[in-house]
Amino acid sequence: MTSMGDKGSVQTQTKVLSQDSWTQVSCPCCVSKQVEPLVLIQLSDNVQPVTKRWLISLIETSKRHGGAALLAHPGEDECGDVVVVSAPRCTFLKATEDLGLCKKYHNEDMVAFSYHDRDNFSNVDDMQEFLTLAERQYIVKNELDSLQAQKKQRIPGVPEAPGVLEAWENICQKLVRAGVIKDIFPLHDQQRLNDLGRRWYSKKQIWGQPLDAIQSYFGSTVAFYFSFLDFYTWALIPPAFLGLVLTFLLPGGGGVVKEQAGEGVMEEDDDGPSVSGHMVQAVFSMLWSTLFIELWKRRSSSLSHRWGTLNLAERFAGPRPGFHGTLGLNPETGRLEPLFPEWQRQLRVGLVSLPLVGLFLGLVVLGMTCFYHGEALVQGFHQDSGSLFSGVLLYMPSIAHIVYTNMLGNVYHAVAMQLTEWENHREESSFQNHHTTKVLLFTFFNNFAVLFHIAFYKQDLPLLRKRLASMLIGNQLVNQCTEVVVPFIVDRFLSAPHKKEQEDDLEMDKLRAQRSLPPYPGLFAEYIELLLQFGYLSLFSCVYPLTAVLLLLNNITEIRGDAYKICKLFRKPFSAPVSNMGVWQTAFEVLGFVSVMSNCWLLLLSPRVQEFCLEGGISGKNIILVAILVEHVLILVKMVLAFMIPDEPDWVRIKREQIEFNSMQALGQQKL
Secondary structure, three states, rough: OOOOOOOOHHHHOOOOOOHOOOOOOOOOHHHOOOOOEEEEEEEOOOOOOOHHHHHHHHHHHHHHOOOOEEEEEEEOOOOOOEEEEOOOHHHHHHHHHHHHHHHEOOOOOOOOOOHHHHEEEEOOHHHHHHOOOHHHHHHHHHHHHHOOOOOOOOOOOOOOOOOOOOOEEHHHHHHHHHOOEEEEEEEHHHHHHHHHHHEEEEEEOOOOHHHHHHHHOOOOHHHHHHHHHHHHHHHHHHHHHHHHHHHHOOOOHOOOOOOOOOOEEEEEOOOOOOOOOHHHHHHHHHHHHHHHHHHHHHHHHHHHOOOOOOOOOOOOOOOOOOOOEEEEEOOOOOOEEOOOOHHHHHHHHHHHHHHHHHHHHHHHHHHHHHHHHHHHHHHHHHHHHHHHHHHHHOHHHHHHHHHHHHHHHHHHHHHHHHHHOOOOOOOHHHHHHHHHHHHHHHHHHHHHHHHHHHHHOOHHHHHHHHHHHHHHHHHHHHHHHHHHHHHHHHHHHHHHHHHHHHHHHOOHHHHHHHHOOOOOOOOHHHHHHHHHHHHHHHHHHHOOOOOOHHHHHHHHHHHHHHHHHHHHHOOOOOOOOOOOOOOOHHHHHHHHHHHHHHHHHHHHOOOHHHHHHHHHHHOOOHHHHHHHHHHHHHHHHHHHHHHHHOOOOHHHHHHHHHHHHHHHHHHHHHHH
């Protein structure tokens, strides 16, 4: 139920949905004059009215009788193919406690919400002030996902074969498989969305995002991504400035001046400085990556406190909707739920998932081998002809390899999702971590294997520089085109006539019109793109100092493009409350450590270092020993820096400990 906040948008939507058609609540404190439509369930076109009535009754039934304790509206009529869902006040409050969200107490401190102490929290009687729109919609979706059949039964109006619900089977997933439900998605509040768009992507200034408004409307998952993208873009300014200095102002052009014909090595001008730009960029990249990650973790903890997600309850969460197994008592919680032996999951991972991942990594090696073979053929042809055409052909193997890796990556992403589903993880966090780890392992190998091979096996720095530049420019052009240009053209020119018809049609159901938008593809690809950028910059930018400049220019448009895309081109996504970026933050940290080893060994290939070793008569064995020693010293320096910079500010640490202490006290009082 809703109170009086944002009255305009609610009244606009309730003009479409008759107030009398909402299901009723029995709890006196949940009765309200207005109901806010939050989530739309899109049914199949041929759904039977009896099936729709059964679903609505299930949604409104109390939890102790196997329902979701939500509010439902049949749409235009009982024969329609939509069901609109909202929630009463008590359902919101109990779910807030279950999720472990922190809310403002009467003394203005952020405290973990307790249903028994609810009267002491600010705005507890106004759900639109107490919870954000994203939190309210996620709670509705979470309650729908928790629907389970109390006993074996048939779904009314569905043929017997697909219409039988087994005991404790997830009802929503069963209805999706049976073809009753097409989709479930949160509804846009058009007025708030337009206001957010004007403040977000319509502004003329380059930086500055309304993060609190983004978190309120789209949720903390989306807000953390845009906050990280904004922080990362700002952090690119120092390496971009250094890259410009090394390339255009430093004598020798940053250590990359000319190539010896046929030898594949780099030389620097004799008049250059004693320390090359190659060495400066390598050391700077190692230090920059450490400072960037540590400072981001501090900012992340501050945001999680501000958004009330610092103390989320995840340890004893129920099984995710896709989990299945034999019905039994959970030994930790004592709840009756599906159980699946851990040894069977590990067997599936070891005997099926790992070999398949290895197979795809082998396909990466195959593509890399073909790339080298094509590179050799084109270079031989260019040496024989020396024409402009043959010069252009020199870039064709790189372009072909980029296309191959992108296609292989798309196939692998689908396979990784199916494998992770088949492994049958109980917790949603475990499922996401295993899936992300599979994709990250392949993505790292798929995108960086060629660069590592060129750098450390062939030791061909000019080829490494050319390859890195082609990958940077090629990937950015493809991403900008597929993520921004094509959707913009479709939205502005192909969908414009249809949208105009909807605006002119006063009878058009604005809520049902939202289902014509495609579902939001999620943030997975966005994080992968940022991780690749971070890898190019931290691992290999010393051979191509302009890497940060290209990334900075790309991200300036990326921020506004991603904002426009999520606001205008797709349905509103569900967003779970999160306290940080999760496994993605760990991936950036691991890549930061790998950058130490990469840059340290690239320093060995620096012309200045090679010249110094030759003049000093240092043997190759001693050079390697010195490199290993320097590598360990730099890793130690990186660890010391990470230790000296706390992951969270002192005031956040104190607030977190206060929240934990208050939660323990509240739990003790409930037991008395």
